[in-house]
Amino acid sequence: MSHLSNDLPSDSPHFSSEEIAVSVRHLDYYYGQGDLRKQVLYDINLELSKGQIVIMTGPSGSGKTTLLTLIGALRFLQEGSLNVLGQELVGLSKSELVEVRRNIGFIFQAHNLFDSLTASQNVEMAVEVLQDWGNKRQRAVEMLAQVGLAERVDYKPKALSGGQKQRVAIARALVNQPSLILADEPTAALDKQSGRDVVTLMQTLAKEQGCTILMVTHDNRILDVADRIVNLVDGHLESDQNFTAFSQTHDPKALV
Amino acid sequence: MRVPLAWLNLVHEKSRLVVALAGVAFAVLLVFMNLGFLGALAQSASMFYQYMDADVFLVSPQTLEISSSKAFPRDRLYQAAGIKGVARVMPLYLGYLQWRNPETRDSRAVFMFAYNPQDRVFLLPELNTSATLAALDRPDTVLFDRLSRPEYGSKDIGTKTEVDRRTVTIGGQYELGGGFAADATVVSSDQNFLRLLKIPLNLVNMGLIKLEPETDAQAIAAQLRQVLPKDVVVKTKAEIIENDRSYWITSTSTGFIFGMGVAVSCVVGVVIVYQILYTDISDHMKQYATLKAMGYRSGYLFNVVIQEAIILSVLGYIPGFLSSVGLYAFAASATNNALPVAMDWQRAVMVFILTIAMCVLSALISVRKVVTAEPVELF
Numbered sequence: 001m002s003h004l005s006n007d008l009p010s011d012s013p014h015f016s017s018e019e020i021a022v023s024v025r026h027l028d029y030y031y032g033q034g035d036l037r038k039q040v041l042y043d044i045n046l047e048l049s050k051g052q053i054v055i056m057t058g059p060s061g062s063g064k065t066t067l068l069t070l071i072g073a074l075r076f077l078q079e080g081s082l083n084v085l086g087q088e089l090v091g092l093s094k095s096e097l098v099e100v101r102r103n104i105g106f107i108f109q110a111h112n113l114f115d116s117l118t119a120s121q122n123v124e125m126a127v128e129v130l131q132d133w134g135n136k137r138q139r140a141v142e143m144l145a146q147v148g149l150a151e152r153v154d155y156k157p158k159a160l161s162g163g164q165k166q167r168v169a170i171a172r173a174l175v176n177q178p179s180l181i182l183a184d185e186p187t188a189a190l191d192k193q194s195g196r197d198v199v200t201l202m203q204t205l206a207k208e209q210g211c212t213i214l215m216v217t218h219d220n221r222i223l224d225v226a227d228r229i230v231n232l233v234d235g236h237l238e239s240d241q242n243f244t245a246f247s248q249t250h251d252p253k254a255l256v
Numbered sequence: 257m258r259v260p261l262a263w264l265n266l267v268h269e270k271s272r273l274v275v276a277l278a279g280v281a282f283a284v285l286l287v288f289m290n291l292g293f294l295g296a297l298a299q300s301a302s303m304f305y306q307y308m309d310a311d312v313f314l315v316s317p318q319t320l321e322i323s324s325s326k327a328f329p330r331d332r333l334y335q336a337a338g339i340k341g342v343a344r345v346m347p348l349y350l351g352y353l354q355w356r357n358p359e360t361r362d363s364r365a366v367f368m369f370a371y372n373p374q375d376r377v378f379l380l381p382e383l384n385t386s387a388t389l390a391a392l393d394r395p396d397t398v399l400f401d402r403l404s405r406p407e408y409g410s411k412d413i414g415t416k417t418e419v420d421r422r423t424v425t426i427g428g429q430y431e432l433g434g435g436f437a438a439d440a441t442v443v444s445s446d447q448n449f450l451r452l453l454k455i456p457l458n459l460v461n462m463g464l465i466k467l468e469p470e471t472d473a474q475a476i477a478a479q480l481r482q483v484l485p486k487d488v489v490v491k492t493k494a495e496i497i498e499n500d501r502s503y504w505i506t507s508t509s510t511g512f513i514f515g516m517g518v519a520v521s522c523v524v525g526v527v528i529v530y531q532i533l534y535t536d537i538s539d540h541m542k543q544y545a546t547l548k549a550m551g552y553r554s555g556y557l558f559n560v561v562i563q564e565a566i567i568l569s570v571l572g573y574i575p576g577f578l579s580s581v582g583l584y585a586f587a588a589s590a591t592n593n594a595l596p597v598a599m600d601w602q603r604a605v606m607v608f609i610l611t612i613a614m615c616v617l618s619a620l621i622s623v624r625k626v627v628t629a630e631p632v633e634l635f
Contacts, residue, residue, distance in 0.1 A: 065635040074549060074631045095553075102551035108634050112546040114261070116268030121259045128258060129551045172550075184635050 020083075021180050021212035022048040022071055027080035029066060040066050042235045044080075050179070053206060053213045053225055058232035064216045065184060067232065071214065072182045073100040085179050102129060105173030105211075107183040107202075111165040113157045119144055119168045120153040126172045143175040144168065147201055163194030170198065174205055181206065183215040187222060199225050223247070262563035265536060276532040280572020280611065281579065283525025287607050288580035290517035292587065292597040297511060299596045300435025301504045302497040307432065309379050310346065311473045312336075312480065313496045314463030314488045320507075321500040323367055323437035325350050327459035332488045336463065336480055341471040346375040347460040349449045353442065357409035358417040364407060367438035368398075370449030377464060382430040383443060391427030392445045396452075400426045403433040403592045404440030419452055433593065436510055463488070522614050529568055529618035533561060537626045542634060549631035557626045565619035569611045576611075577604060 029041040040063045048054055056064045069075050070082060070089075074097075077090045085103055092100070113122045123140035132139075144153050147167040149160075157165050166186065173181060183202070187195030199222045206213050215226075223229060229246040231239040239249065266273050304322055305313075314333065316326040333345040349370040354363040371377045373392040376384055383399065391397050400411045409417070415426045434441050446457055467476055473492045480490040491499060505511035537544070544557050584597045 069632045069635055072549070072631075098548075098551055098553055101549060106546070106549045106631075108546070110542065110634075112542045112634065114265070114540070114543050116264040117259060117261070121264070124259050125261070125547065126550055129547075133257070 019049050020047055021050045021052075021085060022046070022214070023081070023083040024067075024071070025081035025083075027067075027070070027077075027082055029063075029070060029075075029077070029079075040235050041070075044237055046230065046237065046240070048212050048214060050212055051207070051210050052227045053203060054215070054228045054230060055223055055226035056214060056216045056230045056232060057218065057223075058238070061234075062232045063235040064232050068182055068184060068214065068216050071180075072104055072106060073097040102176070103178050103180065105176070105178040105181040107166075107169055107173045107181065107186045109185040109188045111157070111169040111189075113165055113168055113172075115157050118154045118156055119149060119160065119171075122157075122168055123172045123175050126175050130176060139175055140171070143171040146174075146205065147171045161194075163190055163197060166190060166194070166198050167201065170202060170205075174209070177209050177211070179211050181211055181213045183213065183217075185217055185219070186215065187217065187219050192221065195219060195222065262560045263567060265540065265560075266564055266567055269536070272532065272535070276529065276568055277572045277575065279528030279532070280525060280568055280615070281574075281576035283521050283528065283614065284573050284576025284607060284611055285580050285583070286521030286524065287518055287610060288576065288599075288603070289583060289587075290514045290521060291603055291607065292580070292584055292599075293595070294505065294511065294514040294518070295600075295603065296595045296597045297436050297504050297514065298501045300433065300437070301500040303433065303435055303596070305493055305497050305500070307378050307380055308348075308464060308493075309376055309466060310464035311467045311471075311493055312465040312477050313491045313493065314465065314480075314484075315461075315491065315496070316487065317489050319461075319489075321437070321503040322350065322462070325461040327455075327461050328463075328488050330458045330460045332484055333460065333463040333465075335484060336465055339476060339479055339483065341468050341476050342465055343468045344375070344466040346371060346377055346464040346466070347446070347457075348377060348462040348464055349446055349455070349457070350461040351449065351453045351455065353419050353452060355408055355440065355442075356418045357407065358415060359409045362407075364439065366404070366408065366440040366442050367434055368442050368444060368449065368453075370444045370446050373445050375464075378430075378432075378443070380430050380432065382428075388428040388430070392443070394425075394427055396422055396448060397425050397427035398442040398444040398448065399428040399430055401433065401441040401443075402429050402431045405592075408440050422452060424452070433596075435595075436504060522610065525611070525614045526618045526621075529565060529615045530622050532568065533564060533618055533622040534625065536564065537561065537622060541625075541629050544626055544629040545631045545634050548629055549634065554627045557629065558623055561619050561623045561626055562616060565615035566612060569615035572615075573608055573611045577607075 024044050024046040027041055027044040028039060030037050030039050032038050044067060058064050070077060071084055073084065073089055080090065082089045084100060087100055089100065120137060120140045123143055124136045127136040127139055141153050144150060147170055149164060149167055152160060152164060187198055190198060202213060203225045224243055226243055229241055229243060230237065316328040318326040330347055333347055336342060337345040351368050352365045353368050355366040356363045373389055382388060388399060391399065402411060404411065411429060413426055413428060416423055430443065432441055450457055467473060477490045477492050581599050584599055587595060587597045
């Protein structure tokens with residue numbers, strides 16, 4: 001297996017903003033208010049370059065998903081700095097956050113497809129958000145062909161297997177050629193082979209479209225697709241390494 | 257073209273859609289039935305007057321509506337007859353008889369119209385044929401309403417029965433209907449009224465004034481109000497119809513019941529549609545949250561729910577309307593057409609708008625949930 005060895009510690013020299021997709025600076029985040037206020041992220045510094053595949057791991061409750069949703073412009077932000085695709089998210093209104101989301105593809109643990117819509121219609125919903133009516137069907141069909149579902153475009157989710165549904169969800173996330181893809185445990189609901197296929201597919205499409213992928217996963221079988229692995233523990237960025245270094249330092253045998 | 261999400265979501269769950277449409281149709285049916293009865297109430301209240309050949313009416317100030325009238329001196333009519341423009345004055349006597357069903361011997365009240373056979377009080381052609389006029393002149397003889405309820409027994413000409421210890425014969429028939437005021441009506445001469453009810457004829461219940469052609473009823477009524485003392489009230493035909501109509505609709509429990517029926521039916525409809533929409537939204541919360549993550553705004557989801565509500569209202573209205581037309585026909589035939597329930601386009605349009613309003617109201621109540629769909633909850 002080959003891996004890019006662009007190991008980027010968080011204090012690595014700044015890249016020009018042209019090459020940076022996501023830049024997180026001194027980010028703190030809290031849940032709750034008043035006495036119940038609890039800090040979940042502590043001084044996070046992270047930069048994702050364009051075209052990188054970054055996997056975020058860490059134990060449950062470490063704040064991975066919170067960080068993912070923050071980068072995805074799904075939460076309000078008050079402190080620190082979070083720049084996504086050249087747009088500073090801290091201080092943006094709800095409506096402005098919605099605009100940012102339109103440049104991001106989300107892939108969830110569940111496929112979240114409408115049972116009432118065909119595969120193509122589910123993908124078309126993503127094209128419609130950009131007010132692109134003319135060739136939406138054509139774009140959806142092409143995208144579904146790229147994820148290997150050319151024969152299934154007019155099937156409803158009920159007639160598709162778990163892996164096929166997740167591929168429809170990927171097609172939906174990628175059809176607008178977003179610059180950033182955020183994935184949350186995309187393989188958790190799939191068997192080994194389908195999970196592998198889905199990740200490989202994401203990797204291939206990401207390289208073709210040159211987009212950045214940030215993926216949260218517990219699935220050790222897919223760590224090797226990553227250019228970088230970021231480990232988050234108790235809200236702190238514990239390590240930021242390439243796969244080889246990560247597998248050496250985090251191998252249970254090596255820790256003995 | 258946009259993916260018609262609202263429509264596809266609704267038709268995807270076929271059995272739920274059928275239940276929803278049945279619910280809306282049922283609410284529409286209930287509204288139509290109540291409005292039908294309310295309309296019949298209003299119409300039957302004015303029906304007596306529509307058939308009377310008079311332009312201005314005199315009643316006692318204590319008279320609330322026709323079937324509970326109080327008497328006033330007959331002299332007022334003779335005073336009115338002196339006004340220029342008045343063609344004819346006709347005293348009308350009203351009262352209740354205890355009519356014994358000759359078969360079962362049960363007595364029930366019938367509403368009685370009595371007048372001088374020389375006067376042509378009613379416009380009904382059957383009442384003005386020489387045979388019925390001859391029957392009117394005979395003592396202890398009445399004409400019986402063919403639209404009376406069947407509990408009164410035989411309505412055939414020649415039937416004899418007992419009324420207040422006198423033998424009375426049915427001498428003819430006509431079709432009027434008692435509406436909500438009476439289950440049966442009879443017409444008799446003023447002389448028979450005196451014989452049967454023993455009320456002196458110098459007290460009349462209603463004064464009918466027929467005007468010369470081309471005369472302004474409003475002006476004559478105004479003039480009569482000046483001339484006549486305060487023991488009579490002067491009303492034009494339109495005014496007395498409106499008086500009886502508003503009496504039945506606003507100050508009787510009958511009108512209240514049907515009005516409440518409409519309100520309750522609407523509440524039933526709102527609850528049913530709310531239930532369906534809420535279930536549908538709950539089932540799709542993840543998908544709606546995903547749409548929000550994709551960059552859709554709450555307004556889009558709001559529109560989807562409103563569209564679903566409008567689709568439900570339009571599709572539910574159609575069967576509701578058709579079954580109402582059927583039930584109207586059934587209600588009219590069950591009451592021998594005495595209950596004039598019929599569909600008119602104003603009511604059809606009004607109920608259609610009401611149905612949409614009802615469904616949109618449900619949508620507005622349930623839409624709060626869809627607006628709370630949060631993409632962060634998908635993780």
